Amino acid sequence: MTEDPAPVDAPERPPRTMSRDARRVQLIEATIHTIAAQGLAWTTLTQVARRAGLSHGLILWHFETKENLFRETLSYLAEEYHLNWQVALAAAGPHPADQLRAMMAADFNAPIIEPGRLAAWCAFWGEAQSRPLYQQVCGDKDDAYIRQLERICAALTPPAGTALDPVLAGRMLRLVVQGTWLDMMTTAPTYSVAEAQRTVEAALAMCFPDYFAAAPTAERPAPTPAG
Amino acid sequence: MTEDPAPVDAPERPPRTMSRDARRVQLIEATIHTIAAQGLAWTTLTQVARRAGLSHGLILWHFETKENLFRETLSYLAEEYHLNWQVALAAAGPHPADQLRAMMAADFNAPIIEPGRLAAWCAFWGEAQSRPLYQQVCGDKDDAYIRQLERICAALTPPAGTALDPVLAGRMLRLVVQGTWLDMMTTAPTYSVAEAQRTVEAALAMCFPDYFAAAPTAERPAPTPAG
DNA sequence: AAACTGATTGACAGACCAGTCAATCAAAGG
DNA sequence: CCTTTGATTGACTGGTCTGTCAATCAGTTT
Structure with a gap:
């Protein structure tokens, strides 16, 4: 032996x-x-x-140090998130609408929205104001995400000045995703992922009706399908 | 003496x-x-x-106890928030569009978005998942806010089935407000309140274009006003 | 003015926790 | 087989924090 x-x-x-x-x-x-x-x-x-x-x-x-453990944990989450949407984007077709859809869908990939991870994200957000940790670790990656969204939205916006500003559109889409994440944490009966995705689809349809179909109603089945 | x-x-x-x-x-x-x-x-x-x-x-x-101090602090904030939008709603005209505008504007009243208060809210959200405190204290008031928004959105939605579902519209508007709050905490150059309000106005215009005018672009002035 | 009641203080106890460190262990190399 | 190196453990320390409590203080009543 x-x-x-x-x-x-x-x-x-x-x-x-x-x-x-x-x-x-x-x-x-x-x-x-x-x-x-x-x-x-x-x-x-x-x-x-x-x-x-x-x-x-x-x-x-x-x-x-404990502080450093937290820093590396947040960095790990940020890297995971960053890679997740970049891979999804790379796998999407060349059309901006497909890319936008891919990025939004990626935000609801199973490993990303695992309850433990969402809770950890929320916890770090809660400390973002009082401690520089969040900005130090996530600032650049958050910026990259925002700029990418804006770029795609700009590509979907017709050159004429009447349409929604791409910066506002990108921001709104990001806020809706981020908000549904927070909702899943703070509202009592953890709301279903499908429901969250439907909300995001509705936001897409509102921002770019030429490229995305309107989502059905929230709970009840739609009375008549609209052409 | x-x-x-x-x-x-x-x-x-x-x-x-x-x-x-x-x-x-x-x-x-x-x-x-x-x-x-x-x-x-x-x-x-x-x-x-x-x-x-x-x-x-x-x-x-x-x-x-310290836990109780936190509970009463959160309760105080929740009550303040609740009163704020209810007063704004009561002061608004009878038309649902005015009421909706009043509720959204109320969320940016100076005492509500004072940095200290926003930071405290974010901190409590961060703990919402792991401790029952948030749900216990804010659950009912959050529900009341959501239901009120949905009621107003329903009043603005035409009976025909093609329009945006009022539940989704209300949720989206709430997410945009909540999201801008979080943004003001987590993004590096604390973004201006005016910019946050413009985002909310854009969301209103998208949800109910018959009642709300489209917001101008985010940074640059609009090249030509659209009729 | 004396007694009383509730508010306020600060010293203290008990518990806990981050970080240190010497000892132990396991794998790899000579 | 012995040595070396890096990983791992757990006891210990110094400090901090919550909660307790007896003493004090400021109003109010008698």
Whole structure:
């Protein structure tokens, strides 16, 4: 038994010591879920460690400080979100309407709107005003998202001056998505994802009626389909 | 000196001992501003007390527990918000379009969007998922606001089935307002109130073009006014 | 003016938590 | 087999915070 009787190539159970990156991701995931369960304020290193099945000293070995653990957690979420819409955009067709639809749909991809993640986002927003953390970590990526939306909206806006300003259109679409996220957190009977998506589709139809069909009514089936 | 040499009717300086209600309001205001400055998580009783120029023991005398201080602070904000839109609604004309405009405008009244208050709201939203506090305190009032908006939107929606569903319209308008609030907190160069209002006006024009004029473009002046 | 009542203070206790550190453990290399 | 290096643990420390409480203070009543 001094030598391994069989090679343990298959990663069936996690090894006692992990690679630096893998362990960091594990701890970040534990942090996200602890924040979702306890709230950012009441998240302690010991709780995160317990959820990961590790000691709290290890967190400080990997992240040096609690503040830094939070910074890297937010950065991880921001990167995940950024990649999510960029991949969706790259996979969409060349028409701006398809691209816009893809970006909006991406915001409701299952891994993105997992309750734990939404809760963590909300918790970080709540601290955005009083601590510079949010701006430092997410400022650039938020800007990139906003500018991309505006660019697509501009491409959908006819050159004549009567239509909706693309900056306003982009902002409104972003606010509706962001707002439905917040709704899913703060309203009592967590509202269905389908309902949230229907709201976004309605917003798209309102902003660019030439490219998007009007959504049906919210609850009851539409009495007569409109051509 | 055993008797007051002059009646101190004029409330020039606050008396050492205040009426229960006045003291509670003073402490709640101090709590709001401490939350805005430090964040909900890092708000301590001693900091709130110092801001009010009182001792931290007094907070516990009036509110029994820190959790309860937060509950009453949120309740105070919710009541203030609720009264604000109800007063605006009562002062508006009988036409639903005027009422809708009044409600939207009320959400940008100076005392409501004071930075300290917005920051406090965001902080409480951030905790809404993990702690039942928000739902307990604001659930009913949020519902009342939503139902009122839907009622007005329904009154503006023609009976024919082709128009935007009033539930979706009301929700979208609410999301845009809520979203601009969040934007004012999380985006770097705190965006101007005028810009936020213009966004809301654009949303109104999109939802009910028969009643609301399209807003001008976001930054540059509109090249030609559209009839 | 003495007694009384409610408001206010500040010292204190108990609990908890972030961060330090020495010891232990596991994998890899010589 | 021994050494080295990096990962991991858990006890410990210093500090902070909430909540308690006895003492004090300021009005009000007797």
